[in-house]
Amino acid sequence: MLNPHREIVCPVCKVIFSQARRGRFSVLALWLAGAFAMGVLVKQVGMPPLVGFLAAGFAFGAAGIEPTPMLLELSEAGVLLLLFAVGLKLRFRNLVRFEVWGTALLHLAVMALVAGASLHYVGGLDWPIALILGTALGFSSTVLAAKMLESRRELRAFHGRVSIGILIVQDVVAVALLAATSGHSPSPYALLVLLLPLARPLLARVLDLVGHDELLVLFGAVLALAAGGWAFETLGLGNELGALVLGTLLSDHRRAQELSKAIWGLKEFLLIGFFLSIGLSGPPTTEVLVLAGLATLLMPVKAALFFWLLLRVGLRARSSFIASLSLASYSEFGLIVASNATNAGLLDSQWLVFAALIVALSFAISAPLNRIAHKIFERYEHLLTRFESERRHPDDSPISLGDADIVIMGMGRTGTGAYIYLHEHGKHVVGIDNDPAKIERHIADGRRVIYGDLEDPNFNELLNTENISAILLAVPDLEAKLFACRQLRKRGFEGLISATYLYAEERDKMAEAGCDVTHSFFAEAGTGFAISTLDRLTT
Structure with a gap:
C-alpha cells in the first residue's frame, strides 16, 4: 500500500502515486511495471533480473510504497x-x-x-x-x-x-x-x-x-x-x-x-x-x-x-x-x-x-x-x-569408463534407444546421466550407466576418453550440448561427436562447437515412423 505520510519529491511519481491512490492504477500494476523496467535495465549490464527486482523494491520503498x-x-x-x-x-x-x-x-x-x-x-x-x-x-x-x-x-x-x-x-x-x-x-x-x-x-x-x-x-x-x-x-x-x-x-x-x-x-x-x-x-x-x-x-x-x-x-x-x-x-x-x-x-x-x-x-x-x-x-x-586435499570424494573423482569405446551422454528415451541399438550391434557402450534414480533403473535393466554431469565445467577433465572412439550427446538442452562439445575439443578429444537437435538453426551452432554428426529429432522420427510402417506392410 502507499504510505500517505511520506513526502514524494519526484513530480512524475506524485502523479502516478496519486492515481494509484484513486484506483486508476493498481499498486500491483506499478510493482510489475517497475520490476520489469529494472529487470530489463540490469540485464543489459550482464546482471540477473532478480537484482533489478531488488532495486525496484528499494526504489518503491524510498518512494513511499509499503x-x-x-x-x-x-x-x-x-x-x-x-x-x-x-x-x-x-x-x-x-x-x-x-x-x-x-x-x-x-x-x-x-x-x-x-x-x-x-x-x-x-x-x-x-x-x-x-x-x-x-x-x-x-x-x-x-x-x-x-x-x-x-x-x-x-x-x-x-x-x-x-x-x-x-x-x-x-x-x-x-x-x-x-x-x-x-x-x-x-x-x-x-x-x-x-x-x-x-x-x-x-x-x-x-x-x-x-x-x-x-x-x-x-x-x-x-x-x-x-x-x-x-x-x-x-x-x-x-x-x-x-x-x-x-x-x-x-x-x-x-x-x-x-x-x-x-x-x-x-x-x-x-x-x-x-x-x-x-x-x-x-x-x-x-x-x-x-x-x-x-x-x-x-x-x-x-x-x-x-x-x-x-x-x-x-x-x-x-x-x-x-x-x-x-x-x-x-x-x-x-x-x-x-x-x-x-x-x-x-x-x-x-x-x-x-x-x-x-x-x-x-x-x-x-x-x-x-x-x-x-x-x-x-x-x-x-x-x-x-x-585441495589428497583425499578425493568418490563422487568428485575421475570417471573410469572401463573397456567402453562409445559413450552416450544423457540416458533418456533417445539415449536409451541408441544404447540398445549399439549394444545389439556388438559395441562396448557406457551411458552417463546426472539423475541417480534414472541410473538405478538402467542398472536394474542390465545396462552399464554411471553418474556424470554433462554441464559440470570440469566433467570432461575427469572423463578418461583415451580409448573412446565416439561420444553421443543425447540431452535436449542446446547449451549443454554446445558446452560439452567445446570442452571435449578443448581437452583434446579427437574422436567422433554426434548430437541431436530440434531446430535447424541449432545445427550450425553445434558444428561450430566441434560436433561432427547431427541428427534432427523431427526428421529422424519421421524416417523411423515410415520405416516401421513399411516393415509392417511387407510382412
Whole structure:
C-alpha cells in the first residue's frame, strides 16, 4: 500500500502515486511495471533480473510504497513453489552424508561465534540474542542458491546436490531457532511427519492420474502450498521445510522432472514478489547502514569457511568454490528470526531493517558473482587448487569408463534407444546421466550407466576418453550440448561427436562447437515412423 505520510519529491511519481491512490492504477500494476523496467535495465549490464527486482523494491520503498498482504502472500507462494521444485530433485539419502550435515553444522557453529561476537561488541547486543542472530547470519539463502544453481542447470551436479543438502540441514536448524525466538514450540503432532513416506504411493498414484496440463500445475501448487506449506506451518515446523519435504517425496517418480517444468513459469512469476518485498522492508538509519556494510564484509569469510570445509571432506577445488559461492549470501530466514525476536521484544525494530538490508545487499552482490562463478574459478584456478586435499570424494573423482569405446551422454528415451541399438550391434557402450534414480533403473535393466554431469565445467577433465572412439550427446538442452562439445575439443578429444537437435538453426551452432554428426529429432522420427510402417506392410 502507499504510505500517505511520506513526502514524494519526484513530480512524475506524485502523479502516478496519486492515481494509484484513486484506483486508476493498481499498486500491483506499478510493482510489475517497475520490476520489469529494472529487470530489463540490469540485464543489459550482464546482471540477473532478480537484482533489478531488488532495486525496484528499494526504489518503491524510498518512494513511499509499503508491502501489502497480497504481495507478501504471493511472495511466500513463490518461495514455497521454488523449494518444492528443489525437493523434486533431491534424495533423502544425500542428507546423511558427512559432507552435507557435517559441513553445515560446523559452518553454523563457527559463524555463530564470529558473527555473534561482532554483533555483541559492535552492535551492543546481549550475548544470547547476539548468538541467535549470529547463527541466523550463518544461514544461506535457499531461494538465491537454488535460483542460481537452477539457472546454470547445476542442481543435479555434485556441488549442487551438496549445496542444497547443506541448505536443508540449515532449514532444520532454523526451525529450532525460530521456535526459540518466537516462544512457540512445534506441536506434539509434529511427529506425524515421520509417517509421510507412507503417503508416497498415494501421491505417486495421483501424479500418474493428473495428466500433462493444468491439473499437473495445480497438483504441484496444492502439494507445495497446502500439504507442504500450510500443514507444516500448522504443526509448527515451518512451511519452507514442508515444501521441500513434499517435493522430496516425489523425487524418485518418473514424472518428477515434468512436474518441475510444469510449475516453472508460475514459480518464476511469483518469486518477483519475494524480491520486491525484501526491498520494501523500510528505510534504514545511518547506524544500520554502517552495520549492514560491515556485515557484508563477513560474506567472504562465510564463503571461505565453506570452501575450506568442503575441501577437507574431499571435494575438488572447483566443486568447493562453486558451492561456497552459491552459499555466500545471507538468508531470508534471518528476516524471520529478526521479526520473531522483534515481536518478542528481544530486538529493536531497526534490527529488522538491518536484517532486510543485509539480505538484499548479499543478493545484489552474490547474484552477479554467481553468474560468472566458473570464470572466476578459472581465473584463480592455479591458486585455489593448491588447497585441495589428497583425499578425493568418490563422487568428485575421475570417471573410469572401463573397456567402453562409445559413450552416450544423457540416458533418456533417445539415449536409451541408441544404447540398445549399439549394444545389439556388438559395441562396448557406457551411458552417463546426472539423475541417480534414472541410473538405478538402467542398472536394474542390465545396462552399464554411471553418474556424470554433462554441464559440470570440469566433467570432461575427469572423463578418461583415451580409448573412446565416439561420444553421443543425447540431452535436449542446446547449451549443454554446445558446452560439452567445446570442452571435449578443448581437452583434446579427437574422436567422433554426434548430437541431436530440434531446430535447424541449432545445427550450425553445434558444428561450430566441434560436433561432427547431427541428427534432427523431427526428421529422424519421421524416417523411423515410415520405416516401421513399411516393415509392417511387407510382412
